[in-house]
Amino acid sequence: MDTSLANAALHPPVLDGTNYNERACQHVISGWTPPKRIDEDGDNLIKPESDWTTEEVKVSNYNSKALNVIFSSVDMNMFSLITNCTSAKDAWEILQRHCESSESVRRTKLRMITSRFENLRMEEIETITDYDRRLRDIANEAFSLGDPISN
Known part of the structure; x- marks a missing residue:
């Protein structure tokens, strides 16, 4: 196995000016929620992933990338605070509340x-x-x- 590929899997990519993804960062600011649909009773339900549109999958991937960077950038104590988060915005807000000083x-x-x-x-x-x-x-x-x- 190529060791450079193994190391890449263990560490998030380093921002070098060519790989900045503004749309992924946008999810830390604006948040993300799973796509929803309205059923025949008028209830708002989360769509099964198999029914997501291409755009909904893309937006979900941006959130996942942002969340992965946050997960990869904290120690185990901080990680335990955000381990159940599915939104990068939620994880960021928890860390922000926890780390803010008086x-x-x-x-x-x-x-x-x-x-x-x-x-x-x-x-x-x-x-x-x-x-x-x-x-x-x-x-x-x-x-x-x-x-x-x-x-």
């Missing part, structure tokens, strides 16, 4: 990040690339806390 903790983290940014200096033995990486790490941390650092 406002005072967020402000403290932002103060620490701001201090690191203000004290950031390029070391003599450091390359521009290494310095840029440290700068971007700080900017990404600030952005994730809702306070982006402008260019």
Whole structure:
């Protein structure tokens, strides 16, 4: 067996700028529900997969891809929180609620990040690339806390 194929099965693909799927990401934002049909009594029932249209299958696959990325990106403790989710949006919202900090903790983290940014200096033995990486790490941390650092 080709080891590169075996490794690909164990790790989700790395975003390299050519494989971004905006429609899959859209399901984290808008959510997904299985296709439904109305029966003769007027009840709204979930359609059997064998009756799904091509478009319904495509949309389901986008949700599945987004959900797979989320499942593959969390540790076992987090995974246990979302293991029964069938919608990427539901999984994301559970993780978001679980991981969000209180406002005072967020402000403290932002103060620490701001201090690191203000004290950031390029070391003599450091390359521009290494310095840029440290700068971007700080900017990404600030952005994730809702306070982006402008260019």
